[in-house]
Amino acid sequence: MAEKKHLLEVNHLKTSFFTDSGEVKAVNDVSYYVDEQEIVAVVGESGCGKSVTQMSVMQLIQSPPGKILGGEAILEGRDILKFRPDSKEMRAVRGEKISMIFQEPMTSLNPVITVGKQLTEVIRTHKKVSKKDAWQMGISALASVGIPEPEARMKNYPFEMSGGMRQRVMIAVAVACNSRLIVADEPTTALDVTTQAQVMELLLDVVDKMKTSLIVVTHNLGLVTRYADRIYVMYAGRIIESGTTEELMTKPCHPYTIGLLSAVPKLDADEQTHLTTIEGAPPDLANLPDVCAFAPRCPYADEECKNSTHPELRLADGHTHFAACHRKIRREET
Numbered sequence: 001m002a003e004k005k006h007l008l009e010v011n012h013l014k015t016s017f018f019t020d021s022g023e024v025k026a027v028n029d030v031s032y033y034v035d036e037q038e039i040v041a042v043v044g045e046s047g048c049g050k051s052v053t054q055m056s057v058m059q060l061i062q063s064p065p066g067k068i069l070g071g072e073a074i075l076e077g078r079d080i081l082k083f084r085p086d087s088k089e090m091r092a093v094r095g096e097k098i099s100m101i102f103q104e105p106m107t108s109l110n111p112v113i114t115v116g117k118q119l120t121e122v123i124r125t126h127k128k129v130s131k132k133d134a135w136q137m138g139i140s141a142l143a144s145v146g147i148p149e150p151e152a153r154m155k156n157y158p159f160e161m162s163g164g165m166r167q168r169v170m171i172a173v174a175v176a177c178n179s180r181l182i183v184a185d186e187p188t189t190a191l192d193v194t195t196q197a198q199v200m201e202l203l204l205d206v207v208d209k210m211k212t213s214l215i216v217v218t219h220n221l222g223l224v225t226r227y228a229d230r231i232y233v234m235y236a237g238r239i240i241e242s243g244t245t246e247e248l249m250t251k252p253c254h255p256y257t258i259g260l261l262s263a264v265p266k267l268d269a270d271e272q273t274h275l276t277t278i279e280g281a282p283p284d285l286a287n288l289p290d291v292c293a294f295a296p297r298c299p300y301a302d303e304e305c306k307n308s309t310h311p312e313l314r315l316a317d318g319h320t321h322f323a324a325c326h327r328k329i330r331r332e333e334t
């Protein structure tokens with residue numbers, strides 16, 4: 001049987017920021033993939049490189065100070081990192097193939113242009129239609145994401161809408177472009193709890209109806225386990241564990257993943273329940289050790305962890321479960 005082709009496959013991605021305090025290795029040899037109609041989550045603490053990874057693939061890294069130092073991102077058989085950031089091909093990737101939804105939609109919506117004008121511009125960049133038809137398509141896109149009175153809303157400026165509405169507009173852009181992959185970077189963090197649930201539900205509904213793939217970037221491991229097919233756990237610019245949601249939930253292998261899981265509040269927990277958090281702080285990405293970057297915080301770390309080079313990702317069990325941990329390797333050898 002021929003091996004299934006991934007929709008997007010990223011291999012050995014490396015991105016650094018060259019700052020006064022040195023080279024910040026934000027993305028340090030990261031590989032991952034997403035299949036057709038798959039929902040994949042990327043989780044990890046603040047600053048571990050989740051956003052920079054996604055922004056690198058979209059070639060939206062500000063350079064300088066940022067620079068993609070290596071790696072490839074294969075989309076439909078072509079390495080999109082070979083395209084120039086401002087090329088026609090790369091612009092076609094952004095929007096037509098991959099849509100990005102950010103935590104704060106004001107960063108991607110232009111504050112001085114009406115929602116309708118922005119929507120129709122996006123539509124006309126990707127489809128050869130008249131302004132009038134694009135306007136109608138914009139109205140349908142807004143209606144499809146549950147925005148009431150879409151005709152009137154088209155004439156609004158982004159600041160005239162609530163955060164939840166603006167996020168719906170961003171989802172409408174993905175709908176209008178008929179993107180194959182939606183990358184949602186903390187799409188609901190800036191919203192209140194009720195709106196968070198509604199926007200997430202809408203996003204999952206759109207992904208299901210349009211048969212798109214979805215990458216959700218978040219630090220909330222608890223929430224994604226409800227809908228993600230697979231999960232990548234990042235720590236200090238690397239992926240340290242990956243597998244199906246079930247594998248990670250039932251047999252987490254890396255102590256960092258185990259720590260993240262025990263930091264997830266249980267639904268039935270009362271307010272008195274003490275939440276376990278992982279002690280200590282992530283390392284300085286400008287001064288990364290050659291050894292396992294998690295070792296100083298790891299309750300299981302021993303001399304080998306603190307002395308030998310960073311562990312590689314290895315098959316933990318099955319075909320899809322990988323972890324980068326010396327402890328895991330030792331268990332195999334004994």
Ligand SMILES: Nc1ncnc2c1ncn2[C@@H]1O[C@H](COP(=O)(O)OP(=O)(O)OP(=O)(O)O)[C@@H](O)[C@H]1O
Nearest residue numbers: 017024026045046047048049050051052053065285
């Ligand atoms: N323009 C920049 N200049 C210097 N360093 C940067 C720049 N942008 C990002 N970084 C650094 O790259 C690292 C990874 O950042 P990134 O935004 O990817 O983290 P993240 O995992 O998305 O965190 P969060 O959960 O807070 O969004 C951080 O240490 C950050 O300080």
Ligand SMILES: [Mg+2]
Nearest residue numbers: 050051052185
């Ligand atoms: Mg981020």
